[in-house]
Amino acid sequence: MEEMEEELKCPVCGSFYREPIILPCSHNICQACARNILVQTPESESPQSRRASGSGVSDYDYLDLDKMSLYSEADSGYGSYGGFASAPTTPCQKSPNGVRVFPPAMPPPATHLSPALASVPRNSCITCPQCHRSLILDDRGLRGFPKNRVLEGVIDRYQQSKAAALKCQLCEKAPKEATVMCEQCDVFYCDPCRLRCHPPRGPLAKHRLVPPAQGRVSRRLSPRKVSTCTDHELENHSMYCVQCKMPVCYQCLEEGKHSSHEVKALGAMWKLHKSQLSQALNGLSDRAKEAKEFLVQLRNMVQQIQENSVEFEACLVAQCDALIDALNRRKAQLLARVNKEHEHKLKVVRDQISHCTVKLRQTTGLMEYCLEVIKENDPSGFLQISDALIRRVHLTEDQWGKGTLTPRMTTDFDLSLDNSPLLQSIHQLDFVQMKASSPVPATPILQLEECCTHNNSATLSWKQPPLSTVPAEGYILELDDGNGGQFREVYVGKETMCTVDGLHFNSTYNARVKAFNKTGVSQYSKTLVLQTSEAIAIYEIKPIKRG
Template sequence: MSMLFRNFTLESIVERYRQAARAAVAIMCNMCKPPQQEATKSCMDCKASYCNECFKFHHPWGTPKAQHEYVGPTMNFRPKVLMCPEHEMEKVNMYCEVCRRPVCHLCKLGGSHANHKVTSMSSAYKILKEKLSKSIHYLISKEDQVRTQISHLEVLINETEENGQVAECGAYEHFERLFQTLQERKSEMLNSIEQSRTRRLEQLRGQVEEYQGMLENSGLVGYAQEVLKETDQSCFVQTAKQLHTRIAKSTESLRTFHPAADPSFDEFVLETSREETMLKELCFGGVPEPPIIDLSRSHVYNEGLLCWQLAEDTLATDHQVLEYRRLGTEQDGDSRWRLTDRVYGPSTVVCDLEADSLYSFRVRSCRNSLYSPYSPEVTFHTPPAPAFGFLFNDNCGFSSERLALSRRRDSVESMAGMAFLLAAERVQTGSYMGLDYIIGDTGISQGRHYWAFRVEPHSYLVKVGVASDSKLLEWFHNPRDTSSPRYDHDSGHDSGSEDTCYDLSQPFTLLTVGMGKMFLPKASISAGSDHGDHSNRVLPMPQRIGVCLDYDAGRVYFYDADTMRCLYERQVDCSGTMYPAFGLMGSGKVHLEEFITEKLVVTCGSRLKITLTEISC
């Protein structure tokens, strides 16, 4: 506590309030003998209050006490000078900007603030006062906004009270239904027990009466003894025949004695341990935390794969419920939230999504019948056409020296090895090194289809697009074509400009990606440009690139696959079967997206595949 500064500003404010509180109670002289007089002065050096007569007596003119500092009547005799907590005899006269506290000159010379930046107290006073004034002025200028926010908070308070009452009523109704159900089951079981008990008692009591008849001088035995006394033979025979039958049955019953009813009620013993455990596990003390949808693992194509993460510091949840709706369909009346079935895991698949549409998704958890708040909503844009699945085909101009396929054939990597360096050494002025090409294993001959892929950021140069089977045959039979794999790069042939070569001579319609950038062709019209404005041909490379081929319209589109924004489109000659095509130069890698839907089998150019296989061999 000794290292803390006193806050004189706060002391002054408190003292003003104290003086206002003492306005009705006068400060009395500390030196007067009873009765005390009201004080008129207070000496800050003597730390006492005096009336006029006592002050003159204790501070006579011409003595050192006459030089004491005196003020009006007060109870605050603390000094008004701020002293350094590290050097008690030194006043603070500087301000340390690093520690943001007042210091003395000894702290700056050799103390704990020797290497800190300090400024004068007057400068710090001016700067801090200006900042405080601006902050106060800002708060005053935002008075209307504060009042608006207060009104909003009051509305929220009212809504909280109302919603709390609604929740209480809902919980009360739920428990009342449970109590009513238990009461009904209780009444039903007690009624069954009562009926069973009455029936068993009747059976046992009837059996008791039957056995009592076997006793001497009572019942059946007594009646039989009287019949034996009958001397008339005909009357005896007539009565004894039926009586003998009854006695025989009683004798047999006596030999094989068995109670007419079971006295135990074991069949009515309830096993409620499971229900009791479930009721005890109903914990209403904490609402589960909302999940967070993982954008890096969630993808939406023909179907949506939504993944989420649960809070690590929460208890296990029972299940999750995903809700989704299509945005921008208020006029169609289809903007309502749709629910999936209960999900017992961190992901689910949503089916029947419409193409080229924007969907919003949210998820919440349930634990012990309590639902968490909804997760923040995320939006996904579905592709403009059905997802087209394919793998890489290594039978069409594939260079095994410079290209490597993954085991699943869903990624291809270009290796800038010795062959690439040797080719670079033979490059002459005006010439270039050719690309290594690879196409998809499935062709498209009708309809509109979409596929997506990732280009690794470190890739040097990658071209992506579509290729025609009819032009591929011509391309493979033309060894002088500079873009053909059979072209001799050491011939010194000047291929001309890049755009002319790759847009006219080769059978591919390709877009250039590399070094973290996307390059639009010169003689092209971007989907977002107006009047042929091509001033910005370089775009940041999207994390995922989508391609849409409209075979019937003869047009190809390139998209940012995350936002579904069309980056570039152009006309393409769809005279034959079209294949996804890729070209790589230098170090680079392309990875196909794994769609949620089954692999789409479109009409495939089998004749082309055989021909190209024979050529490559």
């Protein structure tokens, strides 16, 4: 259909024909374009003047020209044209399609007719922009030319077929209209399937997405390769054996080798495995994103360790300045110990960075290889390795399990200087490391998306911060009295979700939660405002027995 598009365009304006008319030379032109290329000829070149002078076109010529008359839809009679004239000497121009056309005539005075059908000046001449034959119009002007209704219908049908919607290839039940096509994956996607199976982040962002119509043309110009059976070279793979996990042809089934096996359509299995691999890649891509964020966190820890080290050194120097005479030699030893702790923390964090970087590079390499395999247009070749790749992707995803993305070292220095001894005890001055007590748990975070109210009850949910390394033994949930009064404990326990019943209707409550362990209690979480429902009156109607 795209090849015939140029045949449906006007040679003057370069667009699809609009209200096309047929010239005596059998060529077509838009009615408005015909109006624009009219040229007024001198009075001496009109058919009447030529016939009166006996020069130019003879009566025999006009008789022959009358035989070329066509039906006119304007008056349902025969339309006789004045005759073909010699080409005007006016300089010609070029239309958008490169065809020579003559400049438009002077605009006629306004009439009650439409611009395309308004009366034209006497002795007007029109030149065909394709064969360059000139025609002098009679008194009817452009109304004497018949309209090409058939060409108009063909253009309408062509534009409708061109706008036909393509369907998504990954929708399971009712395929939606496709919005893009990936040239590398050779798949049409709707917007939900594109976001689910073809995310715009990561290596898939390098794929070229084109409109569906353009993708249909490119798919037709580059047909898909069809692989043949290894046992029967003249047969193409058309089915997939589920037990053997390999593509087969019809002849393989007829010979009985796979007769008792479960066999499915090759295209359906190709689509299924592609969808499984795409979904597995989505999970692995999320893990890779978490790994990148974890690396940023580790690099921030390096900077924080360095900042804490500088701060600790400054504090140590400030304490030692009071005892500077006696502490000069001891100060060097204490600084060395701090630096040793500093280097130890940096070494642990950097080793974890190196280990995580290597795993991330392996994961990225596997993802890029899988993406290249997805681009493979050969279903049999893809299915031969798809199962192994899917298992490998799941195995790699499992390697990023719990503990892998957890820091092995804290940024704090658990050292404290005791400067209370007297000067005579200066040589016995040493660090006191706080190992006896552990820190309090981190402040809990209320999960707003899970907190709600129903009638006169409220449900609250909370969790520990993702990077918290100190476990909590329990939680304390507090609510006020609904009038902005003091908070009171409504729950103490290990659960992270609690429903409180018996609240007042149409009241506003403030809720907060804190964590505790053997060391102490954490800070309160942010206060959450809850609004209970309005009271609903329930009436019970009992029948009265009359004696």
